[in-house]
Amino acid sequence: MIEMKDVYKKYPNGVIASNGISVKINKGEFVYVVGPSGAGKSTFIKLMYREERATSGSIIVNNTDVTALRDQKVPLLRRQLGVVFQDFKLLPRLTVYENIAFALEVIEQQPTIVKEKVMHVIAKVGLAKKAQHFPHELSGGEQQRVAIARAIVNKPAVVIADEPTGNLDPDTAWGIMDIFHEINQDGTTIVMATHNKDIVNSLRRRVIAIDGGEIVRDEYGGDYGYES
Numbered sequence: 001m002i003e004m005k006d007v008y009k010k011y012p013n014g015v016i017a018s019n020g021i022s023v024k025i026n027k028g029e030f031v032y033v034v035g036p037s038g039a040g041k042s043t044f045i046k047l048m049y050r051e052e053r054a055t056s057g058s059i060i061v062n063n064t065d066v067t068a069l070r071d072q073k074v075p076l077l078r079r080q081l082g083v084v085f086q087d088f089k090l091l092p093r094l095t096v097y098e099n100i101a102f103a104l105e106v107i108e109q110q111p112t113i114v115k116e117k118v119m120h121v122i123a124k125v126g127l128a129k130k131a132q133h134f135p136h137e138l139s140g141g142e143q144q145r146v147a148i149a150r151a152i153v154n155k156p157a158v159v160i161a162d163e164p165t166g167n168l169d170p171d172t173a174w175g176i177m178d179i180f181h182e183i184n185q186d187g188t189t190i191v192m193a194t195h196n197k198d199i200v201n202s203l204r205r206r207v208i209a210i211d212g213g214e215i216v217r218d219e220y221g222g223d224y225g226y227e228s
Ligand SMILES: Nc1ncnc2c1ncn2[C@@H]1O[C@H](COP(=O)(O)OP(=O)(O)OP(=O)(O)O)[C@@H](O)[C@H]1O
Pocket: 011, 012, 013, 015, 016, 017, 035, 036, 037, 038, 039, 040, 041, 042, 043, 044
């Protein structure tokens, strides 16, 4: 599903954010990526969806060699991945429905199919009544649920999330985790960078700990492991 071999990433300022990372993530896994601030978690995630390009090494995502991928092909890769961010990144002038449909319409589907798929994921994240609302009319947790609906509407094999509960209060964060859990139960691979110690320690999954651009621990059912 995802395989990194000897991946190095040196930013133009000389910072080495990935220092020879090798890792394999299988289909259907749920993986937390943890580590102190500046450890290289976001870089690890950005390399997977080609927001950043590796300096060397190979990264295979869903049978695609992401490192060799030409820029024109990056949108194709992104359609196979759902990406969720800390700050939601919804389009402010579009409704909930339109934000999600936008992800589908980009790949030109029939209007009736678009409607069916969008309403299905909106219901899945519990926002059926808010389909016509705009992002600014929603709470942070609701906005994140829209972002998750948008990420899963194309039925991606992998959902990648960078600190998805970072802007949410603890109760809301748990609601969001329930949704990720459900998506994972449906067979979707989840890779989630997080600083949320309570969640990692309570909802035990595989933990990949990064520090100084290296994987320092990789443990199934592991704990958060350090004081944040
Ligand atoms: N675009 C960039 N240009 C230069 N250096 C960068 C860039 N992005 C990140 N870095 C550096 O790379 C290192 C790893 O950053 P990264 O964002 O991957 O860490 P992180 O573990 O996600 O941190 P945080 O938990 O604070 O989000 C840091 O030293 C950071 O300053």
